[in-house]
Amino acid sequence: MLHQPTLSAKPITRITVMQGQALVSAGPRVELTTVLGSCVSTCLFDPEIELGGMNHFLLAEPHSSQKAAEVDEHYGVYLMEVLINQMLAHGASKTRLRAHLYGGANLHANMARIGSANAEFARTFLQHERIPLIKEDLGGTNARRVDFRPASGQVRCRMVENDMAPAPQPIHRPSAASGEVELF
Known part of the structure; x- marks a missing residue:
C-alpha cells in the first residue's frame, strides 16, 4: 500500500547558513544547511528542549597583530561565542x-592548510568549553554539504564537488592596514 501524505503534512523549511552567520531554531520542520x-x-544541540543551532566560520582567529576591536563575524572565535550565547538565550x-x-x-594542495587550522581551533574550543563532541567529519580535500535538523539534532553530511563550496569572502580590514597583499 502506498503511503499518501496528508494535507496537514508541512514541508521542511530549509535555511542556508552563510559564511559569518550563526542561526538557532527549535522548529520541528526546520533544516539548517550549508x-x-x-x-x-559547528552544529550544537540541546536534546532536552529540542533546540539547535549552526554556525559557519571562515577563519579560526585573527592574526595576533590585529586588535580585538577589529575582529569581525567571519572568525570562529567570534561565531562560536555567538552560537553558544544564542542557544543559552x-x-x-x-x-x-x-x-x-x-x-x-x-581544497588546494599548494595553499596554506586553513581547513586544518579551522578544524583544530573548533575541537580545542569545544574542549575548553567542556562541550562534548559527538561526531565530526573534518579535513580531507573535498567540500561538504551539511543539513542539520536543529529540533532533533539529526545531521546529514555528504561530499560534494569542490566548486560548490562558496568562495571565501574577504574579511574586513581596517583602513589603517597596509601592504601589497589582499587577504581573504
Missing part, C-alpha cells in the same frame, strides 16, 4: 549541549 570547503560549521543549558563539527577541508 556548503563548506575550508570553512567549519533561547533556554539551552550549557551542560546539555552536544556538538558536531564539519568542514575544514584543504
Whole structure:
C-alpha cells in the first residue's frame, strides 16, 4: 500500500547558513544547511528542549597583530561565542549541549592548510568549553554539504564537488592596514 501524505503534512523549511552567520531554531520542520570547503560549521544541540543551532566560520582567529576591536563575524572565535550565547538565550543549558563539527577541508594542495587550522581551533574550543563532541567529519580535500535538523539534532553530511563550496569572502580590514597583499 502506498503511503499518501496528508494535507496537514508541512514541508521542511530549509535555511542556508552563510559564511559569518550563526542561526538557532527549535522548529520541528526546520533544516539548517550549508556548503563548506575550508570553512567549519559547528552544529550544537540541546536534546532536552529540542533546540539547535549552526554556525559557519571562515577563519579560526585573527592574526595576533590585529586588535580585538577589529575582529569581525567571519572568525570562529567570534561565531562560536555567538552560537553558544544564542542557544543559552533561547533556554539551552550549557551542560546539555552536544556538538558536531564539519568542514575544514584543504581544497588546494599548494595553499596554506586553513581547513586544518579551522578544524583544530573548533575541537580545542569545544574542549575548553567542556562541550562534548559527538561526531565530526573534518579535513580531507573535498567540500561538504551539511543539513542539520536543529529540533532533533539529526545531521546529514555528504561530499560534494569542490566548486560548490562558496568562495571565501574577504574579511574586513581596517583602513589603517597596509601592504601589497589582499587577504581573504
